[in-house]
Amino acid sequence: MLLQLNHIYKWVKQGGKRVFLLNDISLQVEEGEFISIMGPSGSGKSTLLNVIGMLDEFQEGEYNFLNESVHTLKEKHRSKLYKEYIGFVFQAYHLIDELTVYENIETPLLYKNIKSSERKALVADMLDRFNIVGKKDLFPSQLSGGQQQLVGIARALIAKPKLILADEPTGNLNSKQGEEIMQLFKELNQEGVTIIQATHSEANAEYGNRIIHLLDGSKTKA
Amino acid sequence: MLKNYFKIAWRNLKKDKSLFFLNSSGLAIGIASCLMISLYVWDELSYEQSFDNADRLARVVLRGNVNGEELKEAMVAAPVAKSFKADFSQVKNATRLSMVYNPQVQYKNTSYEELKAAYVDPNFFELFHLNFLKGNPKTALENINSIVLSASEAKKYFGTENPIGKRIQFQDIEEALEVTAVLEDLPQNTHLQFDVFIPMQHNTRSTSNSWVTSGFATYLELQPETDLAQLEAQIPALLEKYIGDQVKQAIGISYEEFQQNNKLGLFLQPLTDIHLYSDFSPNTELSPTGDIKYVYIFSAIALFMLLIACVNFMNLATATATKRSREVGIRKVLGSAKKQLITQFLTESILTTTFATLLAIGIMALLLPAFNTLAGKELALLDFISVQNILLLIVFILGISLFAGAYPAFVLSGFKPLAAITSKVSRSGRTTSLRSGMVIFQFVISASLILATIVVYNQMQFIQHKKLGYEKGQVIVLRDAYKMGSERVNAYKEELLQNPGIASISRSAFVPAGETDNHLRGIFKNNTYLRKFFFYDVDEQYIPTLGLELIEGRNFSTELKNESDKVILNEQAAKILGLGENPIGATFERAADAENERLTVIGIIKDFHFKSLHSEIDPLVLAYNPYGGLIVKTKNADVAGILDFAEEKWATFNPEQAFIYSFLEDSFEETYRKEEKMGVILSIFTMLTIFVACLGLFGLITFATEQRFKEIGIRKVLGASVTEIVALLAKDFIKLVAIAFLIAFPIGYYLMQKWLQDFAYRVDLELGQFVLAACITLFIAMATISFKSIKAALQNPTQSLKTE
Numbered sequence A: 001m002l003l004q005l006n007h008i009y010k011w012v013k014q015g016g017k018r019v020f021l022l023n024d025i026s027l028q029v030e031e032g033e034f035i036s037i038m039g040p041s042g043s044g045k046s047t048l049l050n051v052i053g054m055l056d057e058f059q060e061g062e063y064n065f066l067n068e069s070v071h072t073l074k075e076k077h078r079s080k081l082y083k084e085y086i087g088f089v090f091q092a093y094h095l096i097d098e099l100t101v102y103e104n105i106e107t108p109l110l111y112k113n114i115k116s117s118e119r120k121a122l123v124a125d126m127l128d129r130f131n132i133v134g135k136k137d138l139f140p141s142q143l144s145g146g147q148q149q150l151v152g153i154a155r156a157l158i159a160k161p162k163l164i165l166a167d168e169p170t171g172n173l174n175s176k177q178g179e180e181i182m183q184l185f186k187e188l189n190q191e192g193v194t195i196i197q198a199t200h201s202e203a204n205a206e207y208g209n210r211i212i213h214l215l216d217g218s219k220t221k222a
Numbered sequence B: 001m002l003k004n005y006f007k008i009a010w011r012n013l014k015k016d017k018s019l020f021f022l023n024s025s026g027l028a029i030g031i032a033s034c035l036m037i038s039l040y041v042w043d044e045l046s047y048e049q050s051f052d053n054a055d056r057l058a059r060v061v062l063r064g065n066v067n068g069e070e071l072k073e074a075m076v077a078a079p080v081a082k083s084f085k086a087d088f089s090q091v092k093n094a095t096r097l098s099m100v101y102n103p104q105v106q107y108k109n110t111s112y113e114e115l116k117a118a119y120v121d122p123n124f125f126e127l128f129h130l131n132f133l134k135g136n137p138k139t140a141l142e143n144i145n146s147i148v149l150s151a152s153e154a155k156k157y158f159g160t161e162n163p164i165g166k167r168i169q170f171q172d173i174e175e176a177l178e179v180t181a182v183l184e185d186l187p188q189n190t191h192l193q194f195d196v197f198i199p200m201q202h203n204t205r206s207t208s209n210s211w212v213t214s215g216f217a218t219y220l221e222l223q224p225e226t227d228l229a230q231l232e233a234q235i236p237a238l239l240e241k242y243i244g245d246q247v248k249q250a251i252g253i254s255y256e257e258f259q260q261n262n263k264l265g266l267f268l269q270p271l272t273d274i275h276l277y278s279d280f281s282p283n284t285e286l287s288p289t290g291d292i293k294y295v296y297i298f299s300a301i302a303l304f305m306l307l308i309a310c311v312n313f314m315n316l317a318t319a320t321a322t323k324r325s326r327e328v329g330i331r332k333v334l335g336s337a338k339k340q341l342i343t344q345f346l347t348e349s350i351l352t353t354t355f356a357t358l359l360a361i362g363i364m365a366l367l368l369p370a371f372n373t374l375a376g377k378e379l380a381l382l383d384f385i386s387v388q389n390i391l392l393l394i395v396f397i398l399g400i401s402l403f404a405g406a407y408p409a410f411v412l413s414g415f416k417p418l419a420a421i422t423s424k425v426s427r428s429g430r431t432t433s434l435r436s437g438m439v440i441f442q443f444v445i446s447a448s449l450i451l452a453t454i455v456v457y458n459q460m461q462f463i464q465h466k467k468l469g470y471e472k473g474q475v476i477v478l479r480d481a482y483k484m485g486s487e488r489v490n491a492y493k494e495e496l497l498q499n500p501g502i503a504s505i506s507r508s509a510f511v512p513a514g515e516t517d518n519h520l521r522g523i524f525k526n527n528t529y530l531r532k533f534f535f536y537d538v539d540e541q542y543i544p545t546l547g548l549e550l551i552e553g554r555n556f557s558t559e560l561k562n563e564s565d566k567v568i569l570n571e572q573a574a575k576i577l578g579l580g581e582n583p584i585g586a587t588f589e590r591a592a593d594a595e596n597e598r599l600t601v602i603g604i605i606k607d608f609h610f611k612s613l614h615s616e617i618d619p620l621v622l623a624y625n626p627y628g629g630l631i632v633k634t635k636n637a638d639v640a641g642i643l644d645f646a647e648e649k650w651a652t653f654n655p656e657q658a659f660i661y662s663f664l665e666d667s668f669e670e671t672y673r674k675e676e677k678m679g680v681i682l683s684i685f686t687m688l689t690i691f692v693a694c695l696g697l698f699g700l701i702t703f704a705t706e707q708r709f710k711e712i713g714i715r716k717v718l719g720a721s722v723t724e725i726v727a728l729l730a731k732d733f734i735k736l737v738a739i740a741f742l743i744a745f746p747i748g749y750y751l752m753q754k755w756l757q758d759f760a761y762r763v764d765l766e767l768g769q770f771v772l773a774a775c776i777t778l779f780i781a782m783a784t785i786s787f788k789s790i791k792a793a794l795q796n797p798t799q800s801l802k803t804e
């Protein structure tokens, strides 16, 4: 088992009242799964991904990740955990504008204190695999949306995470580019990477082997 | 990883060029000013440090108060050195130096003037370890007919020949003096600025036993670990032993009685204190001294400049933090620890600071000559290049980077990753109020400096326009005319008077500004010692030539014989003598070698400022005794023509000597050169400080307008006018500047009050000066703000709305 959420509640106070962003979410994810989280805009998909990615906090419930109880961990330990095992892919790519393609992909390795020669080899492999060797010295602004997202995925994969969290990875792409990205996820999944993606496209959700429906922060039966 | 930090830092700096420019130019100006002033301060503090035993050398000085007359003299009586050495075991060695006035030497039919020569005791070089290029310091002045020269002085006479053994003729010394040693030129940072040393025996007064006369700079070499204060405490007993009898003889009372009403004593001053901590009357100092006050003032300015520049850096960095927040967020998501982000931001600040420092060194190299002229220094950048200083500079750069960069680094790296990515980082209250605090700080300093500049300027104007009681305009002083000899001077004077452009000529060596003779003589009334008065030896033309106002009695006259025991007093002297309603005809006595002379008052002149406005007007006696050079008052005529005429005639009387003249007005201004220079330096650094502060303000307003770009657009669409939008943007900043006044002005008031205390005659601090300072500051701030905000307000609103 990779991770487990037990009765997670997350809320914000508005005018003294609790507004629930996540309402009693329980979820168990095994290694090798490909899960799609579906729901309309504002239903809490991103919030849930962020909680799983340990970027966001929750008020109630338990969260275990690889047998560590995340909710009791200190910030430092927690960031070590996600640095090690989790990769993020964003809808808006979130590449660093000041860095080249190569450097963007390399960045997570820097933070893991990996030696320069090893870094070179790893990044080169990744560029090769995604067929973007020719673009390695370009800056994000010089790439198309699809290419940027490829770099985003490459960057998420470079540190060899167990889990990839993708928040509407194809949201800003046209359908052809979107399909390519989904195909890529499928391949990655087949290689053993666990993937959780948020999407509101039925077609994309189908790539996953399990679909979770969200509405107003609660899981619903589809 | 390190390389990576630098690479990223460099790209970031390149990306936001205008921010980088604002940051680094502000810092560069701050650093350049700071370094330049540091050189100056360093130099001021280095005085006498070139003597390896400086910490064991002390100068004997005299302080006292005799019947209300302050005495502060850096020279003491001839026997002091001998007695101190004999009586105090702590004194290892003692030596004396006295100046040779107007020395002249001759070598092979060429005569040389304008040399800096001193009589010194033969053991002088045992105390002052000067660098001997030739000759032996121990024996150099053993023989009475020896002379020691500096290298450049020797070169003047002998060129490349070996100076040792050469004989030169010294004015007023019968036998020629033989060069026994050559010294390396004395460093600039010592109060001993001499090129020629001759044995003390040639100064006839050096063997005097009198403790009452003075004229010898006296230095002691102390045993190691001597406590100065303890030694000083033993001096009164020694004085009583040696001068008790002399006091009784001179003024008729016992030493004890004398000390009851008066305070007079000798004190010790560490050699290294001479340059910065001396307040002795200038005519007893060997060379002009500095002032620790100015060292403090300039150090403070340097520090403030640097602080302001650093504050700019912090302000701009935190203000633009939101621009960087996305990057921070992504990096955090990608696994960056807080520490790594801090390192990243500090690297940027190190790069900026390094660049700024290099720029600053360039600026310094360019401006140092001008600064030297202003500060009267000969500082050279090259003299400061050493491994130690380069290390110091690196530490300095790191220090500044840390100081300026640490706060932004912590703020930026502390962003929560999610919020940062989605740009939800609000303009947090904490950083905004801190930023406001920093803007206030900058303008506190700017406004204070502007105020200081205004006050200094007012005081200088006040001095220039102060009624001095004499007329300094159109007065030419030919002080050196005395050198042609008394008869020829008089004949020369008659020749000059033929020129219709000349109103009057007086013969006197006493002038109220510039180089002058100075006589202080003891005054007795009814055979009781009163105090010392200044005496001016003048002729009957002195009062009209200088435009002094005779308020009672008569001037001297050539018709009457026996004017030599008649005197004219200033009001102050009459008051101290207690002459009351009918001063004319009153008498008093003046100390003289044998018997006191009796003098009769024939006139009273209005008090005039015969010394600088730093001090109150002292009692002054004009006595009839024409000698010295000439003082020429011209009519409102062609001054250049008169000078040509005077020079031409001069040549016929005195072909050997150069025609040297000065305008009294120039000499007057020279008196306040220190303050004037300080005024100029102050205004320059004030401008720089304001400029740097405005750079920061400019950066902040730029950022604020950028942030409110959309808001401005919407407001315009809704019908806001340009003025309203400028006001909207300016309001926040102007409020801060106003708060700055509230802090700046009390501080400025206090400090300027202190500065003015140096002048006995001074302007008052007035509301007007504060209002003016406020207006100037506000105007500058407003101009800076408007420049950017008007541009923003004029922007086409559709453009700003489209950007979202």
Ligand SMILES: Nc1ncnc2c1ncn2[C@@H]1O[C@H](COP(=O)(O)OP(=O)(O)O)[C@@H](O)[C@H]1O
Pocket: A012, A021, A039, A040, A041, A042, A043, A044, A045, A046, A047, A048
């Ligand atoms: N910090 C917050 N404060 C208040 N409301 C929030 C906050 N974060 C998210 N929300 C709200 O929670 C809901 C879920 O948001 P989100 O998870 O982004 O939905 P989705 O990704 O499914 O579109 C939305 O209505 C959003 O407005």
Ligand SMILES: [Mg+2]
Pocket: A042, A045, A046, A047, A167
């Ligand atoms: Mg979302």
